[in-house]
Amino acid sequence: MAIAEFTIIPIGTATTSLSGYVADLHKELERHEDIRFQMTPMGTILEGPLDRLFEVIRAVHEVPFLHGAARVSTSIKIDDRRDKHASMEQKMQSVADKL
Amino acid sequence: MAIAEFTIIPIGTATTSLSGYVADLHKELERHEDIRFQMTPMGTILEGPLDRLFEVIRAVHEVPFLHGAARVSTSIKIDDRRDKHASMEQKMQSVADKL
C-alpha cells in the first residue's frame, strides 16, 4: 500500500476555471472502487497498492483529453513506505501525536 | 491571495519516520497567524498573500536544519489566480457544484 497525490492541469483551455475538469477526474476515480481517494484544494490523494495507483493515475490523466484538452501537465508525488503500514489517517495521526 | 502546497523532506535522517519533522513545521506555521494552513497526508496547504506565502515557506524550509538535518528537499506548488478570489473552500465548492 502506498499513498500518492496528483494534480492534473489542462493547458490551452481558454478559461482559467478548472473545476469542470476536476469534477470529471472525480467521476473517473469513483469507478476505481478499490482505491481510496481524498480531494484537497491543491490535488487528489490516493491510497492503495502501488501498481493500482499507477494504473488509476494513468486513467485519470487521460480524462482531460476526452473532454477536449490537447495538452495536459500532470504532476504526481508518491510516498511508498514498506517498513510499516502507513495509511492516510495514520500519517495524520502520527503528526498529531507529536503535537 | 494565493494558495500553495509544500512538502519538506529531510535527507539522510537515519529513520524513515518524518512525523517529528512535520510536527516541528506545524509549530512554525502556527507562529504566522495571518496565514491559514491545512495539513494533508501528503503536505501542507497555505492560503494568503503571495509574498507572505513565499516568506512562510522560506521559514518552514529552515526548520529541519534547526533540528539536525543537513540536507532538505522542499517541493512547492503555487496556484495563483487573479481574475477572481479563490479560497481553499471556494475551490472545493466549485468542484462539488459540478458533481
Place this chain on the structure above:
Amino acid sequence: MAIAEFTIIPIGTATTSLSGYVADLHKELERHEDIRFQMTPMGTILEGPLDRLFEVIRAVHEVPFLHGAARVSTSIKIDDRRDKHASMEQKMQSVADKL
C-alpha cells in the same frame, strides 16, 4: 510520445549523499532501450510513448528498495501534448527561436 521528469528520494538513508542511488537508477534506465533519457542536476527527463513512461518510472521507483531503502518519495511531472509532436529538442528549440 510524451515527456516526463522524475526525481526519486530514498528516505532514512543515514547519509545525505544520493549519487549512489541515482547511479543505480541510471543503470535501470539503460535497460529500457526504447526510452530516451537525459539526467539533469535535479532529476531525470524521459521521452517516449506515455504508457512506456509509466512502466519505466514504475521500474526505477523500485530500484532504491532493491538497494536497502525502506521508504521512497518519487515525484513525477508529465508533459503530454497531442496537437503536435514535441520532443525534448523541439521544446528547447521553440524557446530558443523566441529569444
Place this chain on the structure above:
Amino acid sequence: MAIAEFTIIPIGTATTSLSGYVADLHKELERHEDIRFQMTPMGTILEGPLDRLFEVIRAVHEVPFLHGAARVSTSIKIDDRRDKHASMEQKMQSVADKL
C-alpha cells in the same frame, strides 16, 4: 548555495504553446546576473544563495501575469545541502563517478 528547479504554467491561455512564456521567463532570469541558470525541456534549474533563489522565483512567477495570464501554476523543487558544497556540476559529476 542551493539548487532549485521551477516550472511555470499559465492557465487559460487559449493556446497549447508555452514557448513564448518560457522565453519571457528567460529574459527575466538574465537580469539576475548573480544567479546561474540552466533550462531543460521540463523546467529551469537555478543555483545560488537560497534567499536569492526565492526572490528570483518570486520575480519570474510574476512574468506571465505581465503578459496577460490571469492564473499561473508554479511548481518549485529545492535541493538545499549544507554539509558540503554541491553545485549543479558537482551533482552530475558525483553520479558519473559512480557509473
